[in-house]
Amino acid sequence: MQTRLVPIEGAGFGREVRHWDPTSEIELRDALHEHGVLLFRGLTEISSVELGQRVEAMFPSMPLVRPKRNLPPDGGPMNVLGSTRNEAGEFNADYVPAATVGAPLLSADGQWDEDLENSLMNWVRGKEECTFMEWHTDATFNPWPTSYAALYCRQAGGSHTGYACARRGFQDLPDDLKALAEQAICRFRPSIIYGNRELGIPAIGSRAVQLDAVKSGNYVDSSEEDGSLEKPPHPDDPVVHHRLVQTHPHTRERSLRFSLKALETLVGRHGSLDGIAPTDAKRLAWQIMRQATRGERAYLHEWREGDLIVWDERLTQHCRVPYDATNVREMWRLVFEHDPAEQEFNEIEPQQNLTLAAN
Numbered sequence: 105m106q107t108r109l110v111p112i113e114g115a116g117f118g119r120e121v122r123h124w125d126p127t128s129e130i131e132l133r134d135a136l137h138e139h140g141v142l143l144f145r146g147l148t149e150i151s152s153v154e155l156g157q158r159v160e161a162m163f164p165s166m167p168l169v170r171p172k173r174n175l176p177p178d179g180g181p182m183n184v185l186g187s188t189r190n191e192a193g194e195f196n197a198d199y200v201p202a203a204t205v206g207a208p209l210l211s212a213d214g215q216w217d218e219d220l221e222n223s224l225m226n227w228v229r230g231k232e233e234c235t236f237m238e239w240h241t242d243a244t245f246n247p248w249p250t251s252y253a254a255l256y257c258r259q260a261g262g263s264h265t266g267y268a269c270a271r272r273g274f275q276d277l278p279d280d281l282k283a284l285a286e287q288a289i290c291r292f293r294p295s296i297i298y299g300n301r302e303l304g305i306p307a308i309g310s311r312a313v314q315l316d317a318v319k320s321g322n323y324v325d326s327s328e329e330d331g332s333l334e335k336p337p338h339p340d341d342p343v344v345h346h347r348l349v350q351t352h353p354h355t356r357e358r359s360l361r362f363s364l365k366a367l368e369t370l371v372g373r374h375g376s377l378d379g380i381a382p383t384d385a386k387r388l389a390w391q392i393m394r395q396a397t398r399g400e401r402a403y404l405h406e407w408r409e410g411d412l413i414v415w416d417e418r419l420t421q422h423c424r425v426p427y428d429a430t431n432v433r434e435m436w437r438l439v440f441e442h443d444p445a446e447q448e449f450n451e452i453e454p455q456q457n458l459t460l461a462a463n
């Protein structure tokens with residue numbers, strides 16, 4: 105049977121790949137650059153090693169990174185993620201709970217409302233994460249964020265993952281936000297998520313849960329001593345800068361690439377963005393994310409065992425969706441080596457890992 109790309113049921117973007125045939129003329133990497141998300145179904149009863157081989161055969165120019173820790177028992181090149189537990193009942197996978205409070209993930213109209221304003225203030229004042237903040241592209245707090253990633257469903261446990269089209273997210277922004285987005289540089293501070301021991305900055309709640317759950321199965325809450333995210337970052341605390349709107353190095357299309365949790369604020373080339381105060385700039389970033397994930401631009405994928413979703417981080421926003429962790433969810437997460445085209449393109453048009461003039 106011939107390889108076919110068909111719309112993903114219920115989604116306004118992405119494609120399902122049916123009957124992949126290695127002799128097909130369809131190049132899956134090109135399809136990924138065109139559609140952002142590719143879904144493969146029915147990969148059941150397959151070992152993690154076999155899955156790694158299948159993925160590498162489908163995407164021969166995208167080698168997988170072999171993680172150092174938390175691999176499946178048979179050692180395939182991936183991380184186990186979810187709510188699996190050992191015999192003592194302790195979580196033993198990379199368990200990161202999704203926030204279940206505050207502004208919700210989805211909104212039909214994308215309007216700024218009281219829930220969002222309250223959630224923003226709870227975040228700024230107390231680092232309280234809200235559900236909406238689950239939307240992200242991966243590793244934006246790194247100088248060279250992940251280019252492509254994938255999730256495979258070993259056991260669904262009734263869980264979902266959300267995806268949104270970051271290209272439409274940019275194209276369809278209202279004019280005022282679009283103009284602002286085009287100017288904006290994201291200042292990411294990894295310590296917001298992970299903490300910085302030397303500077304006495306603790307990790308945010310969900311990360312502390314993850315670290316502690318993997319160690320002991322218990323939950324420890326934490327809060328930053330001097331709390332507020334309204335102060336400028338500590339001068340010794342590393343930050344990275346990327347453009348909010350980025351050009352795809354292969355297709356030259358523009359899209360949004362950002363996340364909210366590690367975002368210190370939006371800035372301009374020479375300091376603040378149009379003189380906007382840090383918290384107001386954060387609010388604008390949240391408004392952009394809300395618009396970008398509204399209505400049919402977002403899609404919640406209900407996992408079935410044997411599903412594999414591969415996505416281009418430059419074209420897709422995604423999010424964890426809260427689920428009942430008393431269910432067993434087991435996902436395998438695959439990360440591909442960084443696409444060298446990103447660094448090459450950056451030489452021509454700097455958009456990532458920017459060095460800003462001191463302000």
Ligand SMILES: O=C(O)CCC(=O)C(=O)O
Nearest residue numbers: 242264265423424425437
């Ligand atoms: O657990 C999920 O549904 C999504 C996890 C995620 O954000 C990722 O794998 O990058």
Ligand SMILES: [Fe+2]
Nearest residue numbers: 240241242422
């Ligand atoms: Fe992610």
